[in-house]
Amino acid sequence: MAKGSGPCVSCYLALALITVVVLAATGIWNPFPGMWEWLGSSRSLSEPAPAWQARVGGRPTQVTFAENTVIVEQRTRVEARSLADGTQLWERKADWAAVAGGPADAVVAVGKILEKGYDLLDPRTGAVRRRDDDAVAVWTYRDMLLDARCVAPTDCTVTAWDPRGTSPLWSAALPGVNTGLLADNPDLLATRRLTSHRVDPAAGGPEYVPGLLGFPVDERVYVLNTATGRMLYEAEPGPEERNSVVGGRLLRIHARPGDGTCYITVTGRDPATGVQAWQRAGINLRTADSGGCAQREDPQGARNVLLGTGPDGRETVLDAYDGQLLWIGDAGEKVIGVDDRYVLVRGADGSTVDAHELGVTGDRWNRRLDGKSTGALTPYAAVLVGDEPDRVIAVNPGTGADLANLRTRADVLAVGPSGMIIGEGREIGYVRFDGAPGDDGGYDPGSGYGDEPGPAPSLSCGGPKNEVCEPVRK
Numbered sequence: 001m002a003k004g005s006g007p008c009v010s011c012y013l014a015l016a017l018i019t020v021v022v023l024a025a026t027g028i029w030n031p032f033p034g035m036w037e038w039l040g041s042s043r044s045l046s047e048p049a050p051a052w053q054a055r056v057g058g059r060p061t062q063v064t065f066a067e068n069t070v071i072v073e074q075r076t077r078v079e080a081r082s083l084a085d086g087t088q089l090w091e092r093k094a095d096w097a098a099v100a101g102g103p104a105d106a107v108v109a110v111g112k113i114l115e116k117g118y119d120l121l122d123p124r125t126g127a128v129r130r131r132d133d134d135a136v137a138v139w140t141y142r143d144m145l146l147d148a149r150c151v152a153p154t155d156c157t158v159t160a161w162d163p164r165g166t167s168p169l170w171s172a173a174l175p176g177v178n179t180g181l182l183a184d185n186p187d188l189l190a191t192r193r194l195t196s197h198r199v200d201p202a203a204g205g206p207e208y209v210p211g212l213l214g215f216p217v218d219e220r221v222y223v224l225n226t227a228t229g230r231m232l233y234e235a236e237p238g239p240e241e242r243n244s245v246v247g248g249r250l251l252r253i254h255a256r257p258g259d260g261t262c263y264i265t266v267t268g269r270d271p272a273t274g275v276q277a278w279q280r281a282g283i284n285l286r287t288a289d290s291g292g293c294a295q296r297e298d299p300q301g302a303r304n305v306l307l308g309t310g311p312d313g314r315e316t317v318l319d320a321y322d323g324q325l326l327w328i329g330d331a332g333e334k335v336i337g338v339d340d341r342y343v344l345v346r347g348a349d350g351s352t353v354d355a356h357e358l359g360v361t362g363d364r365w366n367r368r369l370d371g372k373s374t375g376a377l378t379p380y381a382a383v384l385v386g387d388e389p390d391r392v393i394a395v396n397p398g399t400g401a402d403l404a405n406l407r408t409r410a411d412v413l414a415v416g417p418s419g420m421i422i423g424e425g426r427e428i429g430y431v432r433f434d435g436a437p438g439d440d441g442g443y444d445p446g447s448g449y450g451d452e453p454g455p456a457p458s459l460s461c462g463g464p465k466n467e468v469c470e471p472v473r474k
Contacts, residue, residue, distance in 0.1 A: 045422055046392075046408035050429030052086035060428065063413035063421050064099040064205050066106035066123035070414070070421055072428065073097040078110055080123055083418075086430060090126030098184035099123070099206055100140035101163030109138050109145065113183060118147070120164075130166060138184050141209035144226065148174070158215070160229060170229030176217050189214030189221055189244045191301035192286075194337060196376040198385045198392070199412045203420075204378035207303070212271060214245030223250055223271040233271035242287050242295035247304030247320030249277060253285060255293040262293040268323055278323030283308040283316065302377075303340045305358065317343055317358060326358040337377030342397050344375050344382055353384060355400060365400025367393075378415040381433070385412070394420060394433065403433035 045053055058074035065071075069089060070081040078097035080089040094110035100120075101107050107129060111118035117133040135147035145163055150156040154176040160169040190210070195201050212232070215222045221243045223233040233250060237243045244251045249268035256263045266285060268278045285299035285308045300307040305326065306318040315335050317327040329335065332348025342364065345354045353375060354366040367384065375384040381394040381403055392412060394403040410422040410429070418436040422429050 045410045045424055045427055045429040046406040046431065048406070050422065051419070051432045053427060053429035054081060054086040054088075055426050056081075056428055057091070057426075059426055060413060060423055062097075062200065062202055063423065063428065064202070065414055065416035065421075066099045066101075066108060067103060069123045070428075070430070071097065071099055071108055071123060078108065080108075080126060081428075083430065086428075089124060092121065092126055096183045098138065098140040100142075100145040101206070102142050105162070105164045107145070107163050109140055109184060111138070111183060116149075120145075129164060137182055137186050139188075140185060140206050142206045144169075144209040146209075146213075146226075150176075158224065158229075160226065172224055172229045172231055174215060174217055174222060187216075187298075189216055190298060191244070191246050191303070191306065192298040193302055194300060194307070194335070194376070196336060196374045196383075196385065197387075198374070198410075199376040199383050200414070203376065203383070203412055203415045204380070205414065205416065207379075210245075210303070211248050212245050214243065214250070221245070221250070225272075233274065240293065240295075242298075244298050245271070246299070246301065246306065249320055251299065251306075251320065253287055253295060253299065255288050255295055257293045262288060264288075266323075268320065277321075280318070280323055282311040283318065284310075302338050305338060305340055307335055307338055315345075327356055336375045337382065339377050339379070342377060342382070344377050346373070346375075355382060355397065357398075364398060365395075367395070367400065376412075380417045381415050381420070383412050383415060383420070392422065394431075403435075404431050406431065 056072050057077055057079060060072050060074060062073040063070060068083045070083055072079050072081060076093060076095065077091060078094045079091040081087065082089055092110060095113040097108055097110045099106055099108055106123050108121040108123050109118050110121060116136055118135055118138055119128050120130040121127065122129055132147065134149045136150060137148045139146040145161045146158055148156055148158050156174040156176060157171050158174060159171045162169065193201050209226050211226060213224045213226060215224060221235045221237065222231055223245055225232050235243055235250060240254055240256050242253045250271045252267045252269065254265045264284055265279065265281045266283055267276055269275065270277050285306055287295040287297050287299050304320050306320050308316055308318060310316050314331060315329040315333060316325055317338055319326055327343050329345060330348065334346045335343055336346050337344035341358060343356050343358060345356065347354065352366055352368050355364045357364050369384060370386055370388050372388055373384060373386045375382060377397060382397040384393045390407065390409045392406045392408050395401060396403060408422060410424040412420055413423045413428065414421040419430055419432040422431055
């Protein structure tokens with residue numbers, strides 16, 4: 001057959017398309033509504049299926065439980081869904097959103113990038129509870145909301161609020177604000193959480209405010225007592241040093257190059273007095289990059305504990321308050337989740353996950369999984385994720401009992417005391433934990449499944465180790 005003498009396939013396709021368009025325009029036959037319905041239909045996110053499943057307006061960037069609602073943040077909007085059945089309760093245009101407060105007093109802070117101010121919304125109705133026109137940054141916690149406002153580049157104030165309060169608890173002056181302190185929850189000098197494949201780093205929701213916070217300002221560190229609003233300490237890191245504020249201590253991490261390696265020393269200081277409380281050498285808190293001793297990251301850990309690697313390559317968990325070793329792994333073991341209570345460890349053979357209670361000898365529980373599994377630890381559940389086959393398992397972090405066991409390719413977006421939100425693309429679904437009270441999807445703050453979340457710092461004085469209590473001055 002001569003070149004170019006074959007049938008014109010593109011011509012036939014164009015003719016068929018023209019025919020369909022003409023039939024649809026004349027009302028004889030219109031396949032498009034059925035086609036769009038077929039394309040928009042949703043398959044179940046998991047097996048067994050979620051209690052409910054819904055398609056949201058855009059791909060979620062963060063999902064958070066708030067009372068009996070689910071707050072879904074997207075790129076240019078935020079919406080609330082009923083935890084009972086997934087129906088949309090309200091929608092609001094916003095560039096960022098963050099939840100503050102607990103089960104009885106939650107609020108949703110929303111705002112726009114590069115615009116001052118924010119609104120605090122009721123999670124059930126979307127109504128504005130309080131409006132601010134001046135703040136440049138907001139930090140949201142389970143028991144407190146902080147904001148920062150500046151009347152000049154070197155004259156700024158941090159203010160604390162009860163989540164639903166209308167009068168400030170206290171205000172503290174800062175000499176300036178780093179240009180990175182914008183919008184919701186900008187980075188402070190604290191721990192860097194472990195991340196896990198298919199589990200959102202913020203899945204556990206807002207945490208209790210730490211007793212002390214470290215603000216980075218003009219290459220200096222300012223330590224703020226969140227109980228009193230008093231600035232306790234000001235430090236300037238040295239050229240080979242990184243500072244963080246963890247567990248009521250100012251950590252000074254010194255990494256000195258020499259002999260082809262890094263010599264690391266970690267010192268914990270009492271910010272109220274400047275006195276050294278503890279020191280350890282040789283523990284790598286993973287602040288330095290792989291290319292040398294330059295420290296560009298916060299130390300890994302969570303709340304009041306630090307995750308490091310000893311000189312022998314074994315992973316370890318330290319108490320940031322007193323420097324005590326709370327757990328030391330065996331050779332080849334890998335930590336995949338840690339908080340103030342437990343540590344999740346993948347075995348050296350890659351086929352098991354063990355849970356240990358910090359400071360207690362022996363395993364709390366163990367689970368056999370495939371070698372590609374990962375996991376994460378939240379206040380309400382330990383989440384284990386497998387890829388071969390695709391599976392998500394939520395277990396009680398204290399006992400190892402199953403709360404949910406799913407075949408799914410979806411990500412875990414949020415975890416609460418009664419269940420979790422999974423999602424893929426624009427689809428989200430609510431998976432109720434086994435034994436969760438009530439069939440109405442009510443957010444039950446008291447379930448906890450055996451072990452309650454860690455203690456909340458007192459607003460007058462306290463913390464897990466009294467780290468926010470100032471010393472008695474004679």
